[in-house]
Amino acid sequence: MLTIGTLSKKTGTKVQTIRYYEQIGLMPEPGRTEGGQRRYDNAQLDRLSFIRHSRQLGFSLDAIRELLDLSDHPNRSCHEADAIARRQLKQVDQRMARLKALRTELKRMVHECSGGRTGDCKVLEVLRDHSECLTEHEEIGA
Amino acid sequence: MLTIGTLSKKTGTKVQTIRYYEQIGLMPEPGRTEGGQRRYDNAQLDRLSFIRHSRQLGFSLDAIRELLDLSDHPNRSCHEADAIARRQLKQVDQRMARLKALRTELKRMVHECSGGRTGDCKVLEVLRDHSECLTEHEEIGA
DNA sequence: GCTTGAACCTCTAGCTGCTAGAGGATGTAT
DNA sequence: ATACATCCTCTAGCAGCTAGAGGTTCAAGC
Known part of the structure; x- marks a missing residue:
């Protein structure tokens, strides 16, 4: 079980940002200690890493939301993920x-x-x- | 004398944005009609064009503030203006x-x-x- | 002179993606 | 038992606008 601070260090995401991601529903609500502090598991670490990495590649939070959703459903066609990535590539080209x-x-x-x-x-x-x-x-x- | 709408069309700046520039002190307070509507002259048109063009080249509003200040004092050394432009160029290169x-x-x-x-x-x-x-x-x- | 309606006015709140700070509670090591 | 780092919530702020509510003014046509 990881504290928010540890998660922060492991992913290079500020503590405040992690809480922000939770607030906007990008990260799930984690478990809490009796005293009310957040505790994370490895699945959540992976998810945050995914978000982080996507941000580094310039994806918007909305796009990441879609990508996460696709990632959560391994049997769907990856057509959409591909479309999102292509859209992003196009944007990068334009910029x-x-x-x-x-x-x-x-x-x-x-x-x-x-x-x-x-x-x-x-x-x-x-x-x-x-x-x-x-x-x-x-x-x-x- | 130009209305804010005419100024908006001539410079390609939204009306709201012009008022915003006035609010943050980038544009001077213009004259007003008896009824309280803004009226602009050509000096202000030039100034807004300068701002617009600088924004298109990616300068921050703070940088533009400096550039406008330099532009208002033709006898100063242009060293600073050059430095600002070089800084901007560097940022563009990095991006x-x-x-x-x-x-x-x-x-x-x-x-x-x-x-x-x-x-x-x-x-x-x-x-x-x-x-x-x-x-x-x-x-x-x- | 009167009416219409486009354009103007102020004010507040919202956008993205965080970031910072106040003021206080918790967890852990000694 | 105490210290103190880390955690909590909440609010407000950053850039650089943009949008909308609710109301007023201007200019043209009749």
């Missing part, structure tokens, strides 16, 4: 493409900075005038 | 590197999916067991 465009723009800005007064600063000038941009980058939150 | 690692992993997951039962699903298996990963990807929020 990378956007970042690439931003990078180009940023590089150009920095490259052209002559180190003089802010009045002549290329960095600020580019920010002032979108028309100077070589690439389109309409989306925010890349 | 891209992380995304690249994630992409590799996701691609592998999806590629190995055989389309059978979830019990044998490679996607879920990889999520279950981090040790199967070829790359490290410790950071979240890539």
